[in-house]
Amino acid sequence: xxxxxxxxxxxxxxxxxxxxxxxxxxxxxxxxxxxxxxxxxxxxxxxxxxxxxxxxxxxxxxxxxxxxxxxxxxxxxxxxxxxxxxxxxxxxxxxxxxxxxxxxxxxxxxxxxxxxxxxxxxxxxxxxxxxxxxxxxxxxxxxxxxxxxxxxxxxxxxxxxxxxxxxxxxxxxxxxxxxxxxxxxxxxxxxxxxxxxxxxxxxxxxxxxxxxxxxxxxxxxxxxxxxxxxxxxxxxxxxxxxxxxxxxxxxxxxxxxxxxxxxxxxxxxxxxxxxxxxxxxxxxxxxxxxxxxxxxxxxxxxxxxxxxxxxxxxxxxxxxxxxxxxxxxxxxxxxxxxxxxxxxxxxxxxxxxxxxxxxxxxxxxxxxxxxxxxxxxxxxxxxxxxxxxxxxxxxxxxxxxxxxxxxxxxxxxxxxxxxxxxxxxxxxxxxxxxxxxxxxxxxxxxxxxxxxxxxxxxxxxxxxxxxxxxxxxxxxxxxxxxxxxxxxxxxxxxxxxxxxxxxxxxxxxxxxxxx
Numbered sequence: 001x002x003x004x005x006x007x008x009x010x011x012x013x014x015x016x017x018x019x020x021x022x023x024x025x026x027x028x029x030x031x032x033x034x035x036x037x038x039x040x041x042x043x044x045x046x047x048x049x050x051x052x053x054x055x056x057x058x059x060x061x062x063x064x065x066x067x068x069x070x071x072x073x074x075x076x077x078x079x080x081x082x083x084x085x086x087x088x089x090x091x092x093x094x095x096x097x098x099x100x101x102x103x104x105x106x107x108x109x110x111x112x113x114x115x116x117x118x119x120x121x122x123x124x125x126x127x128x129x130x131x132x133x134x135x136x137x138x139x140x141x142x143x144x145x146x147x148x149x150x151x152x153x154x155x156x157x158x159x160x161x162x163x164x165x166x167x168x169x170x171x172x173x174x175x176x177x178x179x180x181x182x183x184x185x186x187x188x189x190x191x192x193x194x195x196x197x198x199x200x201x202x203x204x205x206x207x208x209x210x211x212x213x214x215x216x217x218x219x220x221x222x223x224x225x226x227x228x229x230x231x232x233x234x235x236x237x238x239x240x241x242x243x244x245x246x247x248x249x250x251x252x253x254x255x256x257x258x259x260x261x262x263x264x265x266x267x268x269x270x271x272x273x274x275x276x277x278x279x280x281x282x283x284x285x286x287x288x289x290x291x292x293x294x295x296x297x298x299x300x301x302x303x304x305x306x307x308x309x310x311x312x313x314x315x316x317x318x319x320x321x322x323x324x325x326x327x328x329x330x331x332x333x334x335x336x337x338x339x340x341x342x343x344x345x346x347x348x349x350x351x352x353x354x355x356x357x358x359x360x361x362x363x364x365x366x367x368x369x370x371x372x373x374x375x376x377x378x379x380x381x382x383x384x385x386x387x388x389x390x391x392x393x394x395x396x397x398x399x400x401x402x403x404x405x406x407x408x409x410x411x412x413x414x415x416x417x418x419x420x421x422x423x424x425x426x427x428x429x430x431x432x433x434x435x436x437x438x439x440x441x442x443x444x445x446x447x448x449x450x451x452x453x454x455x456x457x458x459x460x461x462x463x464x465x466x467x468x469x470x471x472x473x474x475x476x477x478x479x480x481x482x483x484x485x486x487x488x489x490x491x492x493x494x495x496x497x498x499x500x501x502x503x504x505x506x507x508x509x510x511x512x513x514x515x
Contacts, residue, residue: 009144010186013151016134017190020127020152021197024159027104027126028202031119034112035280042114042272056269062113063262066106066323071258076102078319079121079326082420084128084153085175088146090437090498091424096129096136103129106324114272114279115264116315116333120160121326127156127194142437142495150175150183151190158191159198161328162207163385166378167191174375174416207386208286208332208365212358216395223352224398227342227360228367231399232406234338235371238312238331239415243422245320261323264314271314278307282333286361289340293357301344308337327415331372332365332383339364359395362387366396367403374407374414376400437495438466441505443487455479460504462494 041058045051070077075092076099086092107122131152135145150171158167168187216224249260272279277288285307292300315330342364343357352360362383370379380396443449449457454465454477467490468475468483475481483489493501 006182009140009147010189012134012138012140012148013186013190014193016127016131016148016152017155017193018197019130019134020155020190021159021194021201023100023104023126023130024123024156024194025198025201027108027119027123028160028198030104030108031112034108035114038113038272039276042276045273052269052273056266059113059265059268060262062109063259063265063323066110067258067261069102069106070322070324071256073098073102075099076106076324077322078324078419079328079416080125080128080324081121081175081326081416082423084125084149085416085420086424086499087128087132087149088175089502090439090495091502092499094129094132096132100126100129100133103324110261110323110325111281113265114268114276115318115323115325116279116282116311116330117318117323117325118281118327118329119325120157120328122324123156123160123326124153125156127152127154127159127190131155131190147183147186151186154187155190155194159194161382161386162195162198162202163382164188164191164195166382166385167194169381170375170378173378174373174414208283208383210287210290210358210362210387212362212387212389212392214355214359216356216359216363216392220352220356221395221398223342223346223360224363224395225402227339227364228399228402229406230342231335231338231364231367231403232371232410234334235368235403236407236410236412238316238334238372239412239418241312241316242320242415243418245316246422249320249322257322260321264318264321264323267314267317271310275307275310278310281329282311282336283329286333286336286365289336289361290358293340293344293354293361296348296354298348301341301348304337304341304344308334308341311337328369328373331369332386335365335368336361338368359392362392363395363399367399370400371403371407371412372415374404374412374417376404435495437493437498439491439493439498439502439505441489441491443483443485443489447485449483449489450485452483453479454481454483457483460493460497460501462497463501464492466490466492 041055075083103122111117111119128149131148135148154167154171158164168191171187278285339361343360346352347354366379366383370376379400465477468477469488
């Protein structure tokens with residue numbers, strides 16, 4: 001009976017992947033076509049300045065439409081990843097239909113304009129809403145419904161990047177912080193189906209096909225350490241800037257908050273007019289770097305540094321406006337620029353062969369992602385899938401680890417956890433519904449629960465240890481049952497208290513649940 005239930009859930013996960021691939025494929029296609037339209041308008045403006053007036057009117061209209069969607073349903077704004085995290089924790093309940101179509105239309109309009117924003121977060125949320133819709137349509141239990149939401153999230157990210165392994169891994173590493181077999185199986189299945197659908201729409205190719213065939217010598221690994229330190233510092237500063245700019249937006253009184261997006265759209269006009277290459281999520285800029293780094297001289301270092309400063313400032317201004325958008329690809333772009341700047345500088349000082357600068361560009365994308373998102377495994381696999389090369393896993397891992405360590409020492413937090421907490425604020429539900437729900441808690445070696453009897457632990461209110469999964473068997477515990485390292489605890493909780501129980505369990509054993 002249990003096997004039949006699992007097979008049914010897997011079939012629904014495949015369905016989620018199919019629908020997500022179609023929707024995200026439409027999303028990507030819409031962005032691609034409209035991006036070409038906006039670039040053509042800016043090109044025409046170089047021959048006739050009156051086109052700038054038309055562009056300005058069009059951008060204001062985009063800001064008003066997307067802003068109105070956010071005004072109607074605030075959780076349409078931003079990347080959507082914090083919302084998905086809170087949904088899976090049980091701290092947030094959303095309606096999937098209002099988000100789906102508003103995110104699809106609003107995200108397409110905004111991202112295509114050339115703002116330094118990406119489609120990956122919105123794609124993840126689109127997938128999660130589809131997972132929620134399939135779960136509700138199939139009348140799934142709350143636990144299985146969350147598995148389908150997670151599957152949709154993985155499928156959305158896989159479809160956005162063409163990276164199914166990274167999509168599934170990100171959900172486990174960043175959303176669940178635990179490698180749940182059940183979630184992993186369904187998430188990977190959905191992600192593969194979504195990637196298959198999108199590959200047939202757009203063709204099968206690496207998203208960032210950068211060619212680097214030279215092995216990075218062991219004797220030069222000290223560059224990876226220094227680069228990792230720089231990435232960790234700059235990643236920490238980026239997160240600080242992201243939250244500081246939110247405070248600046250809050251002080252604006254001449255515009256209602258749902259029209260904040262008009263500000264970055266207005267600032268976009270001179271940037272797109274003068275430097276169209278650096279606009280958008282950043283994939284065009286990344287793919288142009290191999291040609292740019294063949295040029296020698298400090299002038300190229302200065303130009304890339306200018307591009308980085310514009311990208312980091314305008315990325316923060318764009319994202320904090322609240323428009324539907326993501327920061328995955330913009331983060332990778334800034335990482336690539338940092339790698340290029342560092343590599344060219346070292347080449348100018350004759351401390352690094354110029355042919356290895358391309359290696360540092362790729363390594364830096366993973367390191368910057370690891371420092372900001374705090375998902376090093378995803379960083380390594382994501383860059384590997386996007387670039388399409390398995391040759392340099394060790395350097396990717398070294399840079400990611402050092403960057404993550406620096407951010408950790410500085411007291412940095414995972415950006416999406418911080419955004420989720422800021423969003424949630426004091427809205428934790430305290431309502432007791434009387435309806436049952438459950439949490440699955442993995443018990444790790446360093447957990448405070450290890451070697452303690454159930455009766456000796458101060459469990460959160462409205463919490464019952466229902467089952468202990470140990471060594472492939474399910475045990476019915478009692479108060480004298482001792483918890484072992486490697487156990488999985490199935491907790492029965494009140495549905496209205498699930499979010500609070502989740503937070504208290506985190507404090508109790510300093511790990512997070514797997515859904």
